[in-house]
Amino acid sequence: xxDTSYFNSRKFLVIGGAGFIGSHLVDGLLARKAEVAVIDNxxxxxxxxxxxVNPSLSFLKLDIGTHEQSNEGSELDKLVADSDxxxxxASPIGVGLAHKKGFDTTQQILKDGLNVVDSCLRHRKPIxxxxxxxxxxxxxxxxxxxxxxxGFGLQPRWGYGAAKMxxxxxxxxxxxxxxxxxxxxxxxxxxxxRQNPKSGLVxxxxxxxxxxxxxxxxxxxxxxxxxxxxxxxxxxxxxxxxQSEELQGKSINVGGVENISIRxxxxxxxxxxxxxxxxxxxxxxxxxxxxxxxxxxxxxxDLLMNATGWKPEYTLKEAIEGCFETMEKExxxx
Numbered sequence: 001x002x003d004t005s006y007f008n009s010r011k012f013l014v015i016g017g018a019g020f021i022g023s024h025l026v027d028g029l030l031a032r033k034a035e036v037a038v039i040d041n042x043x044x045x046x047x048x049x050x051x052x053v054n055p056s057l058s059f060l061k062l063d064i065g066t067h068e069q070s071n072e073g074s075e076l077d078k079l080v081a082d083s084d085x086x087x088x089x090a091s092p093i094g095v096g097l098a099h100k101k102g103f104d105t106t107q108q109i110l111k112d113g114l115n116v117v118d119s120c121l122r123h124r125k126p127i128x129x130x131x132x133x134x135x136x137x138x139x140x141x142x143x144x145x146x147x148x149x150x151g152f153g154l155q156p157r158w159g160y161g162a163a164k165m166x167x168x169x170x171x172x173x174x175x176x177x178x179x180x181x182x183x184x185x186x187x188x189x190x191x192x193x194r195q196n197p198k199s200g201l202v203x204x205x206x207x208x209x210x211x212x213x214x215x216x217x218x219x220x221x222x223x224x225x226x227x228x229x230x231x232x233x234x235x236x237x238x239x240x241x242x243q244s245e246e247l248q249g250k251s252i253n254v255g256g257v258e259n260i261s262i263r264x265x266x267x268x269x270x271x272x273x274x275x276x277x278x279x280x281x282x283x284x285x286x287x288x289x290x291x292x293x294x295x296x297x298x299x300x301x302d303l304l305m306n307a308t309g310w311k312p313e314y315t316l317k318e319a320i321e322g323c324f325e326t327m328e329k330e331x332x333x334x
Contacts, residue, residue: 006243007032013083014038015064015116016090018045020195021130021187024235025087030056032239037079039064044093049194064090065111070118080119085242086127088116092160093199106159113167121174126181128242129171131251133188134161139297146186146251146303168251175249183247185238188255188299192231192314193322197331203228206266207323210273211331218280222263225296229256230314230322240308247307255299258316272320 012029016022017038029036035056041063062075069076090112092105120127136144174182197208209216237254241247270276304310
């Protein structure tokens with residue numbers, strides 16, 4: 001269970017803290033009386049996601065992947081040194097981006113991650129790294145356990161997952177070889193309020209299409225299956241995990257329990273919105289040649305639940321409604 005006294009007067013650095021998941025984590029930390037410093041380059045993060053008038057919150061716009069930020073005494077290095085705990089949330093997002101710009105995406109994940117890891121090692125700071133369910137590759141027909149091995153080739157999409165897995169090895173090495181509290185979180189399809197309608201992620205894409213009275217485009221025949229997790233549940237997991245000694249040095253699945261097809265997802269969004277037109281397009285028509293589809297991907301959550309007592313509290317319907325609420329304000333604004 002979460003011990004609220006763990007956060008009192010501690011300093012947390014959240015890299016990528018103006019983003020979708022990161023900003024909800026920041027809210028949770030501030031609610032628990034922690035001090036929070038946020039770094040974000042604002043490529044996908046937004047200042048309006050943050051309570052900037054809160055005296056316990058500071059913000060710095062910064063690109064952490066530059067050569068300068070790898071050096072001792074850099075702005076990144078100083079903030080790591082001044083923190084008690086580091087959350088590395090910053091990352092390119094979206095399967096479409098990974099497929100179309102595989103080199104840039106892979107390079108950014110590694111550059112950013114290496115700079116953060118170097119500073120954490122230099123200053124002996126604990127870290128939680130946000131990885132992705134993409135490390136499981138094509139997935140399988142059963143819930144994916146943390147010990148299931150990844151399987152993917154050189155198709156552009158998998159550069160994202162391979163880079164995330166490389167970072168997981170570094171994080172595990174910080175714990176195993178250097179004795180630092182360090183772990184990685186593998187998120188499975190987080191959704192809810194503040195999700196960027198331009199991210200290309202499936203729920204945000206469907207919701208934004210419904211709001212704009214555009215076709216809701218389902219890739220393939222819609223039989224691919226996923227689980228979805230409300231972002232507030234995702235943030236609560238991020239808050240619970242650092243308090244568990246059992247989870248240090250490990251990679252941890254964080255996701256939902258409701259496994260549905262993408263066709264069913266589209267139909268649910270139409271039902272909630274009260275209107276919408278669903279169309280189907282082949283993967284190659286959307287992404288071009290060489291795209292690697294995934295038929296089913298769902299997490300086994302026993303490790304996280306048993307170690308922390310965490311469990312999802314919100315439904316997919318509530319997450320979709322949260323998406324609609326915040327996206328309407330942006331997409332329908334004059």
